[in-house]
Amino acid sequence: MAEQRRLAVVMSAFAVAMKARADRLQPRDVDQMRDLSIRILEKGEGLRNAITAFAFAYGRHRRDPEALAFLGEDLLRAVQRDLRPEPIDLHRRDIHG
DSSP, X not given: OHHHHHHHHHHHHHHHHXXXXXXXXXXXXXXXXXXXXXXXXXXXXXXXXXXXXXXXHHHHHTTOHHHHHHHHHXXXXXXXXXXXXXXXXXXXXXXXX
């Protein structure tokens, strides 16, 4: 259940990032994404921080398609980082140095 809720945040962030890149983003999309991330993700998580930063920047740049495309790229990278699996045996120095 928790994984499904987290996936809802990831999908919302992905949709917002793509809409920002295509200059099709609406304020309600950003509000819904931010509210969902606050309810589901823990404080300090990378994706939640990226979503909060995006929402803040959106308020200043919402009429600038170029800036929105740049912000959308940043949010998309945050989504990709969040979906990346943790390396196996990350604690092992003989493998990861």
